[in-house]
Amino acid sequence: MSSCNTAIKITPYEIIDVTKHTDLEWSFRVRSDMAIQYGQYIDLVLPMYGEVPIAISDFGNGYLEIMGSKHGCTMEALFEKKIGDQVWLRKPKGSGYPLSKFNDKHLVVIAQGTGVGAVKGLISHYCREPYLLKHMDIILGFHNDKEALFKDEMRAWNNCVNLIATTDIPSEDEFFESGLVTEYLDTVDIREKKDLRVVIVGSPVVIRSVGQIFTELGLTKQQIWVCYERRVSSGNCQCEHCRVTRPFCCQYGPVFRYDKALTMER
Structure with missing residues (x-):
């Protein structure tokens, strides 16, 4: 099934936690109740900077977690975000683990x-x-x-x-x-x-x-x-x-x- 639909609207989500693993790899947890499969990815959109696909590292009751590396202007802008700030996401895409x-x-x-x-x-x-x-x-x-x-x-x-x-x-x-x-x-x-x-x-x-x-x-x-x-x-x-x-x-x-x-x- 195709998951490439750029017409899917973007929605703002609040960052509720940030975990710094290394200087270049952080996890961001956002408030979300989206339906997700393990293994899928999601499009992160930051106005004025760009849009990138990013792995969904985990999800649970009321949250979604993404993990990314600080490479490129969009991800550098993400790393400037703090708890309480917003990021924009499309719906999860791709195939997950069976x-x-x-x-x-x-x-x-x-x-x-x-x-x-x-x-x-x-x-x-x-x-x-x-x-x-x-x-x-x-x-x-x-x-x-x-x-x-x-x-x-x-x-x-x-x-x-x-x-x-x-x-x-x-x-x-x-x-x-x-x-x-x-x-x-x-x-x-x-x-x-x-x-x-x-x-x-x-x-x-x-x-x-x-x-x-x-x-x-x-x-x-x-x-x-x-x-x-x-x-x-x-x-x-x-x-x-x-x-x-x-x-x-x-x-x-x-x-x-x-x-x-x-x-x-x-």
Whole structure:
């Protein structure tokens, strides 16, 4: 289904909380009751500055949370906003994660860097309702511990699921392991392959590497989903920056089943 409708009106929403993860990555929580799916994105509009698509990192009763990086004039203007200020948003767009296919399964989530923002809500959802899954493994990778996102949430998630957080540069914080996410895939119990469902978010290299490892271990491509949230550029199906062969990521993504994603790569 197409989600690229630039005629969708923009509506002001009040910022009710701001979380600074690093100097360049912040989360903004706004008052909202919009219907949302985990994995979708939303268009942020700031008059006089511009419009950008941004990942919905979480949502709940009366709020929506977005996480972005301080790059470009629109995002720089967003980072000047404070609690009580307003931002303008369109309705959520894109495909989300198919929760019905994850429920009662062994879910594995692998995410890298800012891609963690695209799975934060999904992880929190299953940590709040762990009975929906048979088991859950999370492997999150960052360049170093100073660039790690959602540190408090990761420690909370670690109390309810098997979580490994890694850094490329070794950390003095014992919470973080050293190395790449691919080095810890062997910690996942894959004996019941038919019950495994995998979500991968990260750079194209990470997506291809992790996807290849799991398929070599015996999973089918239909058991794996990837999120191309990094490729969504304008959200209006016109700039073609996120075009992957035929479909646009902003129109039919950013979440794709792996077998579909492989046929769309440039």
